[in-house]
Amino acid sequence: MGNAMKYAIAIMSLFMSASLFADEQSVVLSVPGMKCPACPITVMVAIKRVKGVKSVNVSLENKQAEVSYNDQLTDISKLQVATKNVGFPSQVINDNSTTMD
Numbered sequence: 001m002g003n004a005m006k007y008a009i010a011i012m013s014l015f016m017s018a019s020l021f022a023d024e025q026s027v028v029l030s031v032p033g034m035k036c037p038a039c040p041i042t043v044m045v046a047i048k049r050v051k052g053v054k055s056v057n058v059s060l061e062n063k064q065a066e067v068s069y070n071d072q073l074t075d076i077s078k079l080q081v082a083t084k085n086v087g088f089p090s091q092v093i094n095d096n097s098t099t100m101d
Contacts, residue, residue, distance in 0.1 A: 023070075023071050023072075024054060024068055024069070024070060024071075025068070025069055025070075025071045025096065026066065026067065026068045026069075026096045027066075027067050027069075027076050027079065027092060027094065027095050027096065028064055028065070028066050028067075028092075028093040028094040028096075029064065029065045029066075029067065029079065029080065029083065029090040029091065029092060029093065030063060030064055030090060030091045030092075030093045031043055031058070031063055031064060031065055031083060031088050031089075031090045032063050033087065033088045033089065034058075034060055034063050034088060036060075037060065039060060039088065040058035040059065040060045040065075041058075042086050042087075042088070043058050043065055043083055043086065043088050043090075044056050044058045044065070045086075046082040046083055046085065046086040046088075047065060047067055047079055047082050047083065049082065050069070050074050050078050050079060050082050051073050051074060052069050052070040052071075052072070052073025052074035053067060053068070053069045053070075053074065053079070054068040054069055054070060055067070055068045056068075064093065065079075065083070065090065067079055076092060076095065080092075
């Protein structure tokens with residue numbers, strides 16, 4: 001195997017290994033401004049657009065968004081910015097910043 005190929009493989013494995021060490025985190029955000037059936041859809045779409053978000057579950061009834069995300073790609077403040085940018089400021093209710101099994 002040539003040196004160029006070895007170098008390319010080494011670089012690729014560095015980039016790929018970063019995602020192996022990423023932990024999936026979860027947070028529950030209070031989104032009190034949601035009032036109609038379209039509001040949770042707007043919030044869900046905004047959060048899903050944040051790079052690193054794994055899943056989103058938004059409840060109009062509870063006025064909450066439960067989000068699982070890759071902590072190497074995003075953080076809670078970016079999730080809050082996403083909701084604020086679509087007109088729904090949010091606050092952290094529960095931050096489960098531990099590895100999910």
